[in-house]
Amino acid sequence: EHNVLILGDQEGDFDCITSSLIQILVDPYFRTTTGFQVLLQKEWLAMGFPFATRCGFVHHQVNNCILKYDILLLF
Numbered sequence: 001e002h003n004v005l006i007l008g009d010q011e012g013d014f015d016c017i018t019s020s021l022i023q024i025l026v027d028p029y030f031r032t033t034t035g036f037q038v039l040l041q042k043e044w045l046a047m048g049f050p051f052a053t054r055c056g057f058v059h060h061q062v063n064n065c066i067l068k069y070d071i072l073l074l075f
């Protein structure tokens with residue numbers, strides 16, 4: 001077993017993605033339904049990922065453009 005340190009920006013969106021993808025690729029447990037649920041709880045919910053504003057539920061307007069985040073759909 002090896003430890004990996006991921007350093008990113010303050011919002012941590014890409015930290016969750018990177019960490020989750022690595023764990024899915026390396027450990028077959030996280031490819032199961034139960035493992036994926038554990039991964040979401042461990043890497044996304046515990047780290048305070050703002051699902052309401054990042055998963056398309058809330059639209060943000062920046063410079064007259066409406067932004068919609070669907071990061072979780074990568075999985």
